[in-house]
Structure formats: C-alpha cells, structure tokens
Amino acid sequence: MAATELEHEVTLWMANDIPVRMFYAGQRWRVTDVPTRLRESVWSASAGSPRGLYGWRFQATNPEGDSYVFDVYRTQDDWHVHRAYT
Template sequence: MRPATDHLPTTLWMVDDIPSRMVFAGRRWKVTDTPTRLRHSIWSGSPESNNRLCGWRFQGTDDNGLSLVFDVFREEDGWHVHRSYD
C-alpha cells in the first residue's frame, strides 16, 4: 500500500479513547504500537466545516502479518485514512 491520495473511509474501534483496531481496504488491522495523537496536524475537511481536524498515527498489523503506519482523522461522517506508509 502506498500513501493514500484520498481520504478513504475506515471503521475504527477505540479502547479508553485510544485506537485499538480498524477495518480498512477490506482488511482487519490490529494496532500494534502506542498510537500518537496528531493534535497539531491540520487536514482540509469539507469546505463548509473549516475545522481543524485532529487524528492519530499508529502502526496496524493485518491477519497476514503485514504492518503499515496509518494517519487517521475524524470528520462528521466518521473516520478516514489520510495516509498509509509501508
């Protein structure tokens, strides 16, 4: 997987308000490191929102053992993957 160019939707589960697992690109991912809150990051949201969007960066590992790093953020319609890194 290469860096995403679109803000792709994802389903993210939290434990104590910290990401623990997600479903993205048809795969289940388990968070396998300590997630970092991206408080000062700004991504463009919908044109009418003009909000600062905060998110998380974490490593996720799928059922086959593939690990990627994800940057995710939340908008009104749910969580989105901003980027994924090999």
C-alpha cells in the same frame, strides 16, 4: 518509508478513547504500537490537508502480518485514512 495519500473511510474501534482495531480496505487491522494523537497543527502543516480536524498515527498489522503506519482523522460523522506508510 513510502507515503501513500488516501482519503478512504475506515471503521475504528477505540478503548479508553485510543485506537485498538480497525477495518480498512477489506481487511481487519490490529494496532500494534502506541498511537500518537495528531493535532490540528499537524494537519495544517501539509498542503491539501483537512483543516480543523484531529486524528491519530499508529502502526497496524493485518492477519497476514503486513504492518503499515496510518494517519487517520475524524470528521463530524466518520473516520478516514489520510495516509498510509509502508
């Protein structure tokens, strides 16, 4: 599994405070597994990671059937993709 570091905005739709869909990199994505909440300790574990944030890790699939694992985090105003794993 290769990791790509990214810092791009994403539109994230939630159901019961859990990610279910997103719009990212010009594509629609559907969350296709059970998302895992990422706490601050996860973000602070890697150098250069944002501090004091929370986020999610989940697999999402686009309409073409391509699936990736995404680490997303919430800032004060927006959601961002921190890493995408292929």
